[in-house]
Amino acid sequence: MSREQLAVQRARKSFHTGKTKPLEHRIHQLRSLLRFVHERQKEIADAVKKDLGKSEYATELFETIGLEGEINLALENLAEWAAPRPVEKNLLTILDEVYIQPEPLGVVLIIGAWNYPWAVTLQPLIGAIAAGNAAVIKPSEISSHSAKLMEELLPQYLDKDLYPVVTGGVSETQELLKQRFDHIFYTGNSTVGKLVMEAAARHLTPVTLELGGKSPCYIDKDCDITVACRRITWGKFVNVGQTCIAPDYILCEASIQSRVVEEIKKCIKEFYTDNPKTFEDYGRMVNQRHLKRVVALMEGSTIAVGGEVDESQCYIAPTVLKDVTGESKLMQEEIFGPLLPIITVSGVDEAIEFINDREKPLVIYVFADNNKLIKRVIAETSSGALLANDCLVHFTVSALPFGGVGNSGMGCYHGRHSFDRLSHLRSCLIKQLKMEGVNSMRYPPHTAKKMSWARFFLLKQFNVSRMRHLALLAMLAGLAAFVVQRFLR
Known part of the structure; x- marks a missing residue:
């Protein structure tokens, strides 16, 4: 029996003891996970620095603070989330108990991503624990230092039978996908997402797929372009563009393209100095393979800002490309790197048409002072989320479901949405052996x-x-x- 089979078998056997059902057990595990995040902050930051070149500040801001918030939210609301939920009745059931009872699904497989190796792996785990499940955790092998640390330290805080960590590469993931799970939660790209869904179908296992795609960013010519470009620059070049919800490309009218380029250039200098390569808060591509893929996307496009590459350091400078077209190499796949192409359109009509001609994105960004224009984009497009006049921050609102639609994913999580996604919402109706005259109809x-x-x-x-x-x-x-x-x- 393989290591992966043993881990799944052990988790299922432990789940069947029923020990995850009492809220006290779930609360204890969540508090232990919170203690892990607090006590191991330094080790986590060191691992992320080795994997992605992130500073300790960036790791805390983009990895662990959100985890603390999610755990505290679950601890505060778990009793309410797990309680029976009364529903409307009809006259036939007016005197009966009719309610929804959330119950654990069973054993959940969580396959994490490398770009935020702690946040996107442990956030689904919080929902799995809160909902009373066991979970097999598979961190990405690409962020190898984080994966190794997770394997070493997490069992010291959580029940190692209920929440085993399985490390390894493609073969280990494939072996895990051969096993039967009660839910699979995958964060990554759509190509692998299709393979995960195919494997899940063999066992009729439901999936949550948190994918990505090309998230557009429309800038209206009448908005405050200085502020818009400042926020776009931050959202794009955080984690060197290796963020699933980063603005993938800009849509704007030709009349403001030069202004947009200049404003972003100023912001790059303000945020990362004249030499981002030596700046602590500007990270690196995760490996040379990903660097070469991103560099190849620049071919045939006009570099307006940046463009410098140091393959030995996995470094690509913050880069803006202008006069890009829908047929450019940059527009054939998600960039997932520090390249920001600008495509000119005649206005919001053409921008909406351009977006709708492509796969549904994970998020659409709109920068406009005109609220009617924003509402029009909401009404006439489809995406996992829409954020107006800022970037990324919708991810921090636990009350908002986070997830994609179509090619950008299926299912959602965060806060109560994680709990509900990883629960079976069981319909319950308890009648009495009375009033048979009414029932006789x-x-x-x-x-x-x-x-x-x-x-x-x-x-x-x-x-x-x-x-x-x-x-x-x-x-x-x-x-x-x-x-x-x-x-x-």
């Missing part, structure tokens, strides 16, 4: 009169909580009338 022989009553009892919906609220208001109104009447005597 369901039984043969059927008559027109029976059908009339059946339609009345089955189609009339009642919101019990609302009825209780109205009853309380009626009681308070009656009490108020009584008091007023007493005082007027």
Whole structure:
């Protein structure tokens, strides 16, 4: 039996003991995970520095702070999330218990990504733990230092049977995908996402696919271009562009293209100095293979800013390319690097058409002062998310579901959405062995009169909580009338 089979078998056996069901156990594991993030901050930052060249500050900002927030949110709300959820009834079930009971799915496989090796691997784990599941954690082998540290340290804090870490490359991932899971959560690209979905289909296993794509950024000519370019520069070149929700390309009118180039050039200098190569907060491409792929995308395009490459250091300077067309190499795949192409359009009409002619992106960015224009883009396009007048920050709002649509993914998570995604929302109805006269309308022989009553009892919906609220208001109104009447005597 392979190491991967053993890990899955051990997790399932431990899950079947039932120990994940009590909320106390889940809370204990979540608190242990929070302690891990706090106590091992330095080791985590060192590993990410070796993998991606990120500073300790960047690791805290983009990796661990979000994890702390998600864990604390789950701890504060777990009792509410896991509680039975009453639903509307019809007349036939008015006296019965009718509710939704969240229950654990079982054993979840979490396949993490290399670009944010801690955030995108452990955030789904938080939801899996909160929902009462076991989870097999597969960090990306590309961020090898982070993967090794996760394998070494996480079992010191979490139940090592319920939450085993399996490291390795393609063959280990393929072996894991041969096993039966109750849910697979994958973060990465659409090519591998299709393979994950194909493997899951053999066991009828549901999947969450957090993919990527080419997220467009439209700049309206009448907005504050200086502020817009400042925010776009930050969003694009964070983590050297290796962010699934980074602006992939800019759409703007030709009349403002030169202004946009100059403003972004100023911001690059402000954020990363005259020489980003020596600046601590400007990282590196994860490896030479990815560097060569990104460098090849520049062929045939006009470099307006940057363009410097040092293969020995996996360095690509923050780069802006102008006069790019929809047929350029840059537009054939997600860039996932520090290249920002600009495509000129005649206005918002052509921008919407350009976006709709391509696969649905993970996010659409719009910079405009005109709220009607923003609402029009929302109404006439489709994407995992839409963010107006900033970049990336929607990821920080736990109340918003994070996920793609179409080619950019399926399913969503963050906060309660993670809990619900990794739970089975079980329908429960508890009737009594009474009122058989009413129930008899369901039984043969059927008559027109029976059908009339059946339609009345089955189609009339009642919101019990609302009825209780109205009853309380009626009681308070009656009490108020009584008091007023007493005082007027």
